[in-house]
Amino acid sequence: xxxxxxxxxxxxxxxxxxxxxxxxxxxxxxxxxxVRAFGIQSFLxxxxxxxxxxxxxxxxxxxxxxxxxxLKAAVIPYIFIYIIREIKVKREIALYxxxxxxxxxxGILVVISYYLIRSIxxxxxxxxxxxxxxxxxxxxxxxxxxxxxxAIMQMLGILIMENGLFLGAIxxxxxxxxxxxxxxxxxVLIGVLIMGILIFRINKTFxxxxxxxxxxxxx
Amino acid sequence: MYNILFPGxxxxxxxxxxxxxxxxxxxxxxxxxxxLSASIASILGIIFSLSVVFGDSFSxxxxxxxxxxxxxxxxxxxxxxxxxxxxxxxxxSIYSIGYIREYYGKKNIGYLGxxxxxxxxxxxxVVSANNAIMFLIVWELMSxxxxxxxxxxxxxxxxxxxxxIYILMTHIGTGxxxxxxxxxxxxxxxxxxxxxxxxxSTMPPFLKDITFLFTLIGFGTKAGIVPLHIWLPxxxxxxxxxxxxxxxxxxxxxxxxxxxxVFFGFLGGGVIWWGFLVxxxxxxxxxxxxxxxxxxxxxxxxxxxxxxxxxxxxLIGLGASLIFYASGNPGLSALAAIAAFYHxxxxxxxxxxxxxxxxxxIYSTHTKNIEQLGGLIKKMPVVSVLFLIxxxxxxxxxxxxxxxxxxxxxQALLMSFGSSDSFTRIVxxxxxxxxxxxxxxxxxxxxxxxxxxxxxxxxxEHAEHAKDPNMPMLLGMGIFALLSILLGILPVYVLPFIxxxxxxxxxxxxxDQPFSYGVFGxxxxxxxxxxxxxxxxxxxxxxxxxxxTGLYLGSRxxxxxxxxxxxxxxxxxxxxxxxxxxxxxxxxxxxxxxxxPIRELHAAYTVSPLIKESFKFxxxxxxxxxxxxxxxxxxxxxxxxxxxxMIQTGSIHAYLxxxxxxxxxxxxxxxxGGS
Numbered sequence: 023x024x025x026x027x028x029x030x031x032x033x034x035x036x037x038x039x040x041x042x043x044x045x046x047x048x049x050x051x052x053x054x055x056x057v058r059a060f061g062i063q064s065f066l067x068x069x070x071x072x073x074x075x076x077x078x079x080x081x082x083x084x085x086x087x088x089x090x091x092x093l094k095a096a097v098i099p100y101i102f103i104y105i106i107r108e109i110k111v112k113r114e115i116a117l118y119x120x121x122x123x124x125x126x127x128x129g130i131l132v133v134i135s136y137y138l139i140r141s142i143x144x145x146x147x148x149x150x151x152x153x154x155x156x157x158x159x160x161x162x163x164x165x166x167x168x169x170x171x172x173a174i175m176q177m178l179g180i181l182i183m184e185n186g187l188f189l190g191a192i193x194x195x196x197x198x199x200x201x202x203x204x205x206x207x208x209x210v211l212i213g214v215l216i217m218g219i220l221i222f223r224i225n226k227t228f229x230x231x232x233x234x235x236x237x238x239x240x241x
Numbered sequence: 242m243y244n245i246l247f248p249g250x251x252x253x254x255x256x257x258x259x260x261x262x263x264x265x266x267x268x269x270x271x272x273x274x275x276x277l278s279a280s281i282a283s284i285l286g287i288i289f290s291l292s293v294v295f296g297d298s299f300s301x302x303x304x305x306x307x308x309x310x311x312x313x314x315x316x317x318x319x320x321x322x323x324x325x326x327x328x329x330x331x332x333x334s335i336y337s338i339g340y341i342r343e344y345y346g347k348k349n350i351g352y353l354g355x356x357x358x359x360x361x362x363x364x365x366x367v368v369s370a371n372n373a374i375m376f377l378i379v380w381e382l383m384s385x386x387x388x389x390x391x392x393x394x395x396x397x398x399x400x401x402x403x404x405x406i407y408i409l410m411t412h413i414g415t416g417x418x419x420x421x422x423x424x425x426x427x428x429x430x431x432x433x434x435x436x437x438x439x440x441x442s443t444m445p446p447f448l449k450d451i452t453f454l455f456t457l458i459g460f461g462t463k464a465g466i467v468p469l470h471i472w473l474p475x476x477x478x479x480x481x482x483x484x485x486x487x488x489x490x491x492x493x494x495x496x497x498x499x500x501x502x503v504f505f506g507f508l509g510g511g512v513i514w515w516g517f518l519v520x521x522x523x524x525x526x527x528x529x530x531x532x533x534x535x536x537x538x539x540x541x542x543x544x545x546x547x548x549x550x551x552x553x554x555x556l557i558g559l560g561a562s563l564i565f566y567a568s569g570n571p572g573l574s575a576l577a578a579i580a581a582f583y584h585x586x587x588x589x590x591x592x593x594x595x596x597x598x599x600x601x602x603i604y605s606t607h608t609k610n611i612e613q614l615g616g617l618i619k620k621m622p623v624v625s626v627l628f629l630i631x632x633x634x635x636x637x638x639x640x641x642x643x644x645x646x647x648x649x650x651x652q653a654l655l656m657s658f659g660s661s662d663s664f665t666r667i668v669x670x671x672x673x674x675x676x677x678x679x680x681x682x683x684x685x686x687x688x689x690x691x692x693x694x695x696x697x698x699x700x701x702e703h704a705e706h707a708k709d710p711n712m713p714m715l716l717g718m719g720i721f722a723l724l725s726i727l728l729g730i731l732p733v734y735v736l737p738f739i740x741x742x743x744x745x746x747x748x749x750x751x752x753d754q755p756f757s758y759g760v761f762g763x764x765x766x767x768x769x770x771x772x773x774x775x776x777x778x779x780x781x782x783x784x785x786x787x788x789x790t791g792l793y794l795g796s797r798x799x800x801x802x803x804x805x806x807x808x809x810x811x812x813x814x815x816x817x818x819x820x821x822x823x824x825x826x827x828x829x830x831x832x833x834x835x836x837x838p839i840r841e842l843h844a845a846y847t848v849s850p851l852i853k854e855s856f857k858f859x860x861x862x863x864x865x866x867x868x869x870x871x872x873x874x875x876x877x878x879x880x881x882x883x884x885x886x887m888i889q890t891g892s893i894h895a896y897l898x899x900x901x902x903x904x905x906x907x908x909x910x911x912x913x914g915g916s
Binding site: 118134138161165167171176234236237239 | 886889890891892893894897898900901905908911912914
């Protein structure tokens with residue numbers, strides 16, 4: 023059954039687009055466009071959930087799709103924009119790794135993920151395509167957290183990883199039980215709120231959200 | 242009946258623990274509840290252990306899982322230790338009713354009551370666990386709870402330091418215990434002590450030796466053998482007085498329990514060099530322990546060092562027992578084991594008494610320093626008499642308890658003359674000589690303590706306003722004092738009982754029993770025709786005392802009263818008195834190669850270097866082992882740690898990169914491994 027769903031052209035297209043949106047985050051130098059790319063990614067994810075729901079006939083996946091749309095594509099980006107506006111941070115993201123090396127690294131990570139999933143014998147067929155995309159999202163999210171200086175980007179990185187996990191979960195199980203999904207959404211929302219508050223506190227205490235400056239906590 | 246007794250003991254301690262926490266708003270109530278249930282539990286413990294000794298062994302299984310069988314097993318050996326714990330807990334609990342009053346309103350009494358009950362419970366469970374995992378859990382519980390008790394007065398920096406050293410050392414010990422258990426579990430295929438004793442003796446000799454060494458190090462750390470003793474002189478003085486009495490009197494004995502269990506029960510006696518090693522450690526611990534005790538002027542630290550000495554004496558007995566056992570002489574082995582056991586019992590009694598005495602002194606004078614005491618015999622007459630009984634017992638003077646057990650140990654060592662092995666014939670008598678030296682130094686040490694602390698004039702304000710503490714404290718000490726005398730005068734009733742326990746693991750049958758018991762409470766060692774009748778000894782001493790007193794009173798000398806140490810001087814104050822440091826100076830000079838004191842002389846000059854304004858002389862005696870063994874080790878660890886610390890940059894990005902790098906490496910590993 024899985025093969026039918028994920029083999030369908032529309033799924034392949036959606037997953038490819040998700041990867042593209044991830045590269046948009048890697049490739050942009052401005053906070054706003056990063057947040058926008060993240061919104062697009064979440065929107066595409068909601069579409070994936072919807073398509074899976076449609077083709078398997080599990081209607082609770084529609085609710086999940088709706089929640090994804092609402093939370094990840096609307097509320098969380100709004101929180102980001104609110105934070106950026108409130109703390110009057112410079113709109114450019116500060117980098118450790120330049121744009122082009124970042125993009126190349128992202129590409130390498132996708133390739134590694136692809137081979138990784140291929141070499142796990144248990145997962146065969148076309149769902150491995152979604153799974154390797156999910157693996158790429160997780161590793162690229164981690165890479166974003168490493169290579170960007172601003173605390174907001176660390177927050178964004180962790181959300182990309184979360185999206186990757188969501189994609190992986192949906193591709194492996196065709197949608198987890200609703201209760202679990204709602205729990206996860208709640209976690210993400212609370213996580214974002216707490217991280218947002220932390221960023222405010224960091225900004226207030228150190229007058230910067232550049233994590234490069236926070237290096238004194240060593241033994 | 243004892244199917245109910247054992248859970249009853251556990252239940253009583255839990256009640257005490259929970260309710261003292263619940264009522265911690267009311268200091269008095271919390272204190273009384275915790276101590277009352279502890280004393281009830283200890284009475285149950287005494288009944289229980291006696292019924293096991295004279296009846297059958299007891300076992301109780303909690304979980305039925307085939308892989309991990311948690312449960313309790315109490316044979317005579319365990320019962321003996323439960324008995325020691327229970328007796329000590331009973332006396333100490335009564336004592337604590339008064340002693341804890343000092344903390345009312347200052348500290349959280351409910352918390353103390355909770356820890357106190359859990360601590361005792363864990364000790365009882367340690368000696369009755371029948372499974373290695375279960376044992377490690379309760380052993381760890383005991384260590385951690387006693388750590389919290391040590392740092393109970395955590396507002397003092399030195400107490401926190403003591404706690405740190407204690408928990409560090411005790412965990413190093415637990416590491417070794419874990420290793421030895423894993424080795425035995427590997428050989429026997431199960432974690433239950435039953436299978437340890439079934440398969441332990443069939444292990445290859447090499448593994449047996451390793452297990453023996455690890456056990457010795459692991460439990461030796463807890464027992465306080467030299468050179469693993471360094472935590473003891475810190476931790477015992479730092480804890481509240483009643484807890485030190487339990488830690489020193491009982492807790493360190495649980496380690497001896499496990500040593501006996503492992504050496505005899507699991508490993509089946511082993512080879513002769515084990516015995517020599519234990520004996521050597523015993524001799525070194527006894528000698529060094531008492532040497533450091535002699536020069537110590539902090540009364541609780543002195544007692545802690547003396548605990549090291551007494552553990553040494555117990556280990557001498559145990560080592561001799563192992564030697565005789567391995568050389569096929571179960572009768573003598575039983576004798577040495579009996580001596581060790583009797584000393585263990587005695588030590589828990591008189592050391593408990595002395596620690597409680599020290600606690601009483603601190604309770605009424607608020608100082609631990611012997612140099613600041615003096616004249617207490619007039620201010621605290623009852624405590625003085627009780628303390629004197631403890632002092633006489635620990636100095637091994639007849640007719641008090643310490644004498645009997647040290648006499649037995651000496652006899653056991655000297656009986657090695659009959660041994661066929663010449664090495665044994667040389668080493669054991671030499672150890673006996675070392676033991677004699679230890680006894681002499683112990684007498685010297687406690688003469689100093691009693692003389693400087695209780696006689697002469699008060700040396701400080703503190704000592705001048707001292708008075709006897711409250712009734713429960715005196716009662717608690719009284720129980721132990723009475724026991725010390727009884728154990729000294731009537732060993733003839735106790736020794737058969739201990740003989741029964743020793744025969745369970747030395748395998749000496751009734752015919753091999755080393756004693757025969759005659760009239761007038763006479764103990765006879767038939768092998769050498771040696772007799773000891775403590776009641777007769779007691780009577781002779783009593784008569785001598787009566788005669789001396791009679792002569793003294795009869796002479797009716799006219800006594801003129803002068804100030805003490807007056808020397809014809811018109812003024813005599815406490816400043817003219819002989820000090821404790823001065824008293825122990827000869828010992829310090831005899832053994833200066835061991836003490837290695839650090840002397841520093843600072844002179845402050847005025848204008849001319851010829852005219853000196855003041856001199857300051859400093860004499861420091863550090864622990865030799867701390868300086869030459871532990872400091873280099875600590876330095877090494879710190880150096881390595883500093884190298885490792887390089888990877889701690891403080892940057893979030895670096896930390897994330899570590900994760901990322903690990904992730905990528907793992908991914909590559911799977912890819913390359915999978916294809």
